[in-house]
Amino acid sequence: MSIRDHLLCRRNFLAHTGSGLGAIALAQLLRPQAAGGDGSVVFDPADPFAPRRAHARGVAENVIVVFCAGAVSHIDFWEYKPDLVRFHGKPLPGNERLISFQGENGTLQRPLWTFRPRGECGKMVSDIVPHLGGCVDDICFLHSVHTKSSTHGPGENLMSTGFNREGYPGIGAWVSYALGTENQDLPAFVAIEDPRGTPQSGPNNWTNGFLPAAFQGSAFSTTRPVEHLQPPRGTSPEANSSVLRALNRLNERHRQAFRGDSDLSARISSYELAARMQLSVPEVMGVNAEPAHIQKLYGADSKNRVKADFAANCILARRLVERGTRFVQLFNGAYASGGRLNWDTHNSMPALVPGHAEILDQPVAGLLRDLKQRGLLDKTLVVCCTEFGRMPMFQLGNDGRDHNPEGFTVWFAGGGVRGGMSYGATDAFGYKAEQQPLSIHDVHATVLHLLGIDHERLTYYHNGLQRRLTDVHGHVVHDVIA
């Protein structure tokens, strides 16, 4: 008998005898609703990921965040600024001697690649992302996002957790705390790191912060498998199942003496989930089993190793949401490296950015198209974000752009947002968010809203306050919702 059969049999048996685990099964049927009186979510510690109802009926059920670590240049990719061409080589009017993160800036620099109208909506998009340009009819661009910090770590923190300081729960942790997940055999929240390495803020992007640790994102990817998934070397499958059986029997016997202690039951359940994950995780990681035309769609067949690996991560993201994982954070770009391993191109932009763009473009476009052709895009919100934008000038004495927290672009696709739309704008040169400025909190409030969650009512008590993802801010951007 396989482990799974064994567990299934035992579960049935217990459910029918009405003993302790039967009671757990019953608790799963009586799913706790989100939100107690103070906004805290009530959940069963023995079953923290049971699907929970949102505050309202949401359009989106899953989220995939594509996080471009290092800061993508909005003015070279997404937001067309003809005045940058016209005033190329002139100082930024009104800010001739602007000191930004790394110091002095040079003169205005025209977009490094040509923009042209794409899709039926005719959105102007840069030639550097030809595949994503072909998806604009499904994309909703938010061109007026601004942030609070001009350094990567705090910027990433704010984008992922709502606070530029560390130790606040990531948005994926909040969402899985609020809603649980649909597939009890897979983690609710998965962080997929870039094949080139960990993003600047690392695990703080997917931390549970002060939420229970169960809601921490599980970090694995096609190039970095789940830790401790398989038994220690030298342990035969028979030995392993015999260990699990005996362990279960002894734990069960012990629990009988401590009837009514849900922590003990929770721990027994966690070993069952662990056993199921030993089967479900390798299954979902089986990206290679995808047919050739799908691999090709994402660019997983590319000769560019990094692109192929990132494409495989995009396929993994799709496979996860397809199987019910609630929230996937998919990183494009690693840590500070002089712009080699992520988007942080203070120098050599013309040389470095095309390499990064190639890795991003086809795989993410493939993800959008694949989700769409499977009918998953309607209920999967894809968010493409970065920690801040880049300056309309090159840095003094250099051919790269400095950090720009004053204005940049985040885009949404699927999940109930309007496609082919652009919302808000930076000023004529792409420096400051000017029309309909959006804080990160507004972006978060909107993501939660699309999932049916009221960002003001999703709370957790910590050190004196009912904490929220959106702190005390945030407005839902209703205009972008279809």
Added chain:
Amino acid sequence: MSWNDLTPHTQAIGRVIARVPLLGLWVAWGLTPVSADEGDFYRDVQAALVKSCILCHGPSKQESGYRVDLLDVLLRGGESGQPAVIPGNPEASYLWQRIVSQDPDQKMPPRGSGLDASERARLRTWIASGAELPQRAQPSNPRTDHWAFNRIAQPAVPAVIPFQGQLNPVDAFIDRSLAASGLMRSVEASRRQLIRRVYLVTLGLPPEPGQVAAFVDDRRPDAYARMIDGVLASPRYGERWAQHWLDCVRYAETTGYEVNGPNGKIYPYRDYLINALNEDRAYDRMILEQIAGDQFGMDAATGFLVAGPHDTNRSPDPRLTAMQYQDGLDEIIKSTSAVFLGITLGCARCHDHKYDPFAQADYYAMQAVFAGTSYGSRRQQGAENERMAKSAKLLKPQLATLRQQLATLRERYGLKPPVDFHAYEETFAPVVTAAVQLRIHAANDQGIVELDDVEVWTTPGPAGESTNVAHRDLGARAVSSPTAKANQGKTADLLLDGTRQLFLFFRSVDKENVWITIYFDRPYLVDRIVIKPRGAHVPVDYRIDVAVGDQWREVVDSRGRMLHPQDMRPANRVQLTGVARQATARLVATNAETRRIEAEYNRLRDGPQIFAGRFAPPQQTHLMVRGDPLVKGPPVAPAAPALFAGGELDFATPEAERRLHLARVIASPANPLTARVMVNRVWQYIFGAGIVDTPSDFGINGGRPSHPVLLDWLAIRFMEEQWSIKRLQRRLLSSATFRQASFSRREAAQIDAGCRLLWRFPPRRLSAEAIRDSLLLVSGRLNRRMGGPSFSFFEQATSVFEKKQPRGTFGPEGWRRMIYGEKLRLEYVGVFGVFDCPDASQMAPKRTVSTSAGQALSLLNSVFVARQAESLGDIARRQAAGLREQVTVAARRALCRPLHREEMSVLLEVAEQQGLVQVCRILLNLNEFVFVQ
């Protein structure tokens, strides 16, 4: 001190000139009763209104002239003219109408969910039943508003009939509240359970089989007390309790933030805590030491102040820099106020505290206390320091002799002074030229070259006027040999910007044959060049040419200069004008020897360096408007929060005096919070939950005490017993409440499922540290060496930014207790991080406890646990011959008890079929192993 003498308000107002007084909030709270018998108007009604409405209808803003914090206004209503509350008639009450309105323009609050159903029900009931205000409705000291801000009174121990033997006063309190709920304490746990519980709770390690047997067989009447005494005297004790404290202060050995690099040597703070706790240092003394230990020769203790995260990423951006300064102090304020006082003063950074009587001025008054404190390494006073100072003194003459030798040699060879690492000047006969060229053959370390600026000055005119013509504003340009493609600009142009900038400078790619050519906009008469290096990678072998016609003509070179002390070229690479080869070699050797002695001298002179509070004369502190780091409000003088009535200090108070003052206010027996907060922490770590379940928030929004009188009684005892933590622990550990069995009882669970009333000892899962340490103890591998540098949980990384890879296996160094593992902020330790181990980015006064599949996988499958299972198997095989006996030995080590027959048969079957190690693997995964019961 009474309300009339000195209110927090008048203090705050006195501190801050031109500050809008926010008088109402606290006065309003003064109107609320404290007695639960009065229906608790505050809790049932006003708290809901304060939470939902205070931002717009409170002390900061009074939209439509209405506010919910002043009771008369709450009833009377605002500018609408309609009475807000008509007693007995909710439907006619304007307040009720607005709260229940469906009209989006009418409903209150306009955004958000507002009052929930039960809050509305309570409000309605209150209005319907006549909107009675509490009886004692006159302004009073805000301290009396909230129990925790009250002075601690000496409560009487309740008289209850002793149950199961002698009575510890703790049990009298517990029994009284149990009886009030119709509950009874459980029977006493077995001796095996008790010793395991005491060890795990107090030491974070299980007892060894011999210790269990000794206690079980000890027939003396005071066997339990003796066992407790032994445990409290164990050196393992400090290691366990220091970890709790480190959680509270979010101690880590890296900075956090983007860089998250090493802090420097901060572990002396960890060792200070372990030693102080083992010695049972008085807690009030520990407060003084951690805030102002430098004043008592306890530098390491001030690691407390700088144990939190701080951003080391420097930028010329003024807003970012100002924010980093404020954030650095914010962490210190948050630690000090939350850890010692259980208050959330950090909430008052941008505005007055929304719930508690702390003004924004209180926040900045504490910032003024710490204004001279910064993060970094400092000299550690003490014996080591004195030894080093003495050695430095002994070395000094040798250094002086060597320097003298160099001076003599320089004179003998007629050499000019060496280049200056900050800036140096070359002069030459005036020449008309449109370009100069530097040819650099070597830098001092034979590496690349870094320069901030090069200036070329015109020959002074009649009035002495001279101009730097190598400046971009005059149209100069520069070209060079290849420059580095670094993260920031590193090109030759940056030599001409006339400024030293953090990231913008020249950096060569080559290590020799580096050249820089500067073209002026036109020819000038020049006679002087100033070279400004960055202080490392300095050119020491170079020549300077000027363009004359289409030829380069040398005007000066460096070979007439004496060697710089940091010139590390070997003798065969050094050429000095007019100095023979042999003499050059001698000069280089003497220079190298001087450098070596000087480095050693500097090291000794600086003394032992540790990462602890660094203190300097403070700059003026201002209230920052809305917490904005660039918007200065009025100056603020140093003081403890006004609630504690410690008085404020003069603006000119010296730095250390400020901290000493604050520490004394905190450690004063008159402080209503300090003892309560600490007693509650100790209670929490023993019983699993605090009497107040928000251990670092005793404010109005914090949890209510389950046993308020007991808490006060313990706090008084604690202070009476010289703030002895061990005596407090002995009292709790010897209580019948602690000693009762942990089995659940259905009838009790129905009344008090969360066991707040303690009708049993509440079982709980061990912390990450206790699990790892227990595994090592049971496997016989635990290395008990105390203190000193930490071992690492991670493989060595090549860059600070790179992902840290967890180590799979460890040697004896890594078999030390987990508190000696290097704590990296923002990283989860392999295998054990998933057991709710905080990542030290936020204070963790109470750990979350979660159960996840990741935990199961870690204990089942990790190499670490597999190794401990093997080692446990080895011990069992060494100690017993037969398989059954071996299983018994292993189980005794892991569970502190013999196996039942059924358990034995299950395990024996595994042992026979799969081997003893698989049995050990089972034992280390059992619920019983990772739970304290």
